[in-house]
Amino acid sequence: MKEKSTGTVRYSVDPANPPKLTAAQMKQLRALKDRDIDYSDIPASPRDAVWTRPGALIPSGNKQQITVRLDSDVLEFFKKTGTRYQSRINAALREYMKQHEKAS
Secondary structure (H helix, E strand, O other): OOOOOOOOOOOOOOOOOOOOOOHHHHHHHHHOOHHHOOOOOOOOOOOOOOOOOOOOOOOHHHOOOOOOOOOHHHHHHHHHOOOOHHHHHHHHHHHHHHHHHHHO
């Protein structure tokens, strides 16, 4: 059975092996001015958006490497949140610590 074509063309780029630009393409790219770039297909940013660079959660200089045994479901929950899950575990423990320091 032949699949129905959707007309969608998909490309993938290997970051380790990006496509090479010809000398003519490089010259054309360097000559391109910002005002000549077509942004019509990009949604506008909200007018009240404030863009900042994210900082480190806590300086890494004060960290110690230890071994902690966690329940598998707890570890899986944090791993599902993506990279830096160990920093999020640390942040959750820090919140716990702060709340218990206030109670003392």
